[in-house]
Amino acid sequence: MTAFKLAAIPGDGIGAEVVAAGVEVLEAVARRDGGFTFRVDEFAWGGEYYKAHGRMMPEDGRAQIQNHDAILFGSAGHPEIPDHITLWGLRLAICQPFDQYANVRPTRVLPGITSPLRHVHGKELDWVIVRENSEGEYAGVGGRVHQGSSLETATDVAMFTRPGVERIMRFAFELARSRPRKLLTVVTKSNAQRHAMVMWDEIATEVAQEFPDVTWDRMLVDAMTMRMVAKPQSIDTVVATNLHADILSDLAAALSGSLGIAPTANLNPERTFPSMFEPIHGSAFDIMGQGIANPIGTFWSSVLLLEHLGEDTAAQRLMKAIEQVTADPEFHTPDLGGEATTVKVTEAVIAAIRGANE
Ligand code: ATP
Numbered sequence: 001m002t003a004f005k006l007a008a009i010p011g012d013g014i015g016a017e018v019v020a021a022g023v024e025v026l027e028a029v030a031r032r033d034g035g036f037t038f039r040v041d042e043f044a045w046g047g048e049y050y051k052a053h054g055r056m057m058p059e060d061g062r063a064q065i066q067n068h069d070a071i072l073f074g075s076a077g078h079p080e081i082p083d084h085i086t087l088w089g090l091r092l093a094i095c096q097p098f099d100q101y102a103n104v105r106p107t108r109v110l111p112g113i114t115s116p117l118r119h120v121h122g123k124e125l126d127w128v129i130v131r132e133n134s135e136g137e138y139a140g141v142g143g144r145v146h147q148g149s150s151l152e153t154a155t156d157v158a159m160f161t162r163p164g165v166e167r168i169m170r171f172a173f174e175l176a177r178s179r180p181r182k183l184l185t186v187v188t189k190s191n192a193q194r195h196a197m198v199m200w201d202e203i204a205t206e207v208a209q210e211f212p213d214v215t216w217d218r219m220l221v222d223a224m225t226m227r228m229v230a231k232p233q234s235i236d237t238v239v240a241t242n243l244h245a246d247i248l249s250d251l252a253a254a255l256s257g258s259l260g261i262a263p264t265a266n267l268n269p270e271r272t273f274p275s276m277f278e279p280i281h282g283s284a285f286d287i288m289g290q291g292i293a294n295p296i297g298t299f300w301s302s303v304l305l306l307e308h309l310g311e312d313t314a315a316q317r318l319m320k321a322i323e324q325v326t327a328d329p330e331f332h333t334p335d336l337g338g339e340a341t342t343v344k345v346t347e348a349v350i351a352a353i354r355g356a357n358e
Helices: 015-033 047-053 061-065 083-095 162-178 196-208 221-230 242-255 296-308 312-326 342-355
Strands: 002-011 036-042 070-075 102-108 126-132 136-145 153-159 183-188 215-220 237-240 263-267 275-279
Touching (some): 015 036, 015 070, 015 296, 015 342, 047 083, 083 136, 083 275, 102 162, 102 242, 102 296, 126 242, 136 242, 162 237, 183 196, 183 242, 215 221, 237 242
Parallel strands (some): 070 275, 126 237, 183 237
């Protein structure tokens, strides 16, 4: 029997609540499957750790999780600590050195959930957004000088490398090929950003030659927001830069019914390092500790985790259990207009896993 080593990093705010639920569900699906188990190590890093130690994770933090098979992450963010410190000190401090360059964000309207787009039902909105996750606008290149003077200057330089763009483009074409519609939209802003974005377009054209069976088109990011709302059924797989896809995937999450549902995989496709799975939402301090955080985003992220580990049967079983539960409004948390608690949703998903047929 395979024993997977799972690193759980709850982080801050509702992260602790949804990761605890995610671990319970993963253990339940492993028990139901019988072919594998999880050995879970929990790492209490984040805002509280920062307040005690002046850093978001220990200096050797990455070494502590480097040999795990996967990471389940909650969220990083603290009301008393600036966002750029919590983000760079934990999430990006893991994603970037572990070269998790492909950020994959599936979006669907799950059964029982209403999209804010009128007349859109499940099958008309079925997307995967691939976000470049290692460079671009979030490369960390830039600086700030003359603070406090009238000459204060700040730069954030978007940095794109040919290998970085080629690998994400190839990943996106391959993903598009694996889906029934074999349809990819490459998003840029190459009319206004005339250097790196033009290189993206060129590389897309080059890589497309290797995938003659994939239909692809190009779209400027502003026009893409309109297309997502006006013609959602015309979209399947999308690839975009770190910043553009960050924004598009929040819109996608909202269109799917709630930020609380949306999942993410931060993949190191070469498997040199562990990959990390997390809900798209952040710490949501407004609802922290109330027991009403929607755990579905973490459960769906756990489906992606199981797929990454090659446990496809268990992944499908968990996805089916999630869909069975969302279909019943009794199990909707307040963000979906219901009254269910995190515990109630978790118990329902575990019951559905237990009851699921092969
Ligand atoms: P951060 O700064 O860490 O990104 P945030 O509070 O600014 O966090 P999010 O956590 O992404 O932003 O969420 C915005 C709002 O959406 C929250 O204030 C909360 O009301 C709601 N929300 C987000 N996630 C969930 C969830 N899992 N369940 C219920 N509501 C949620």
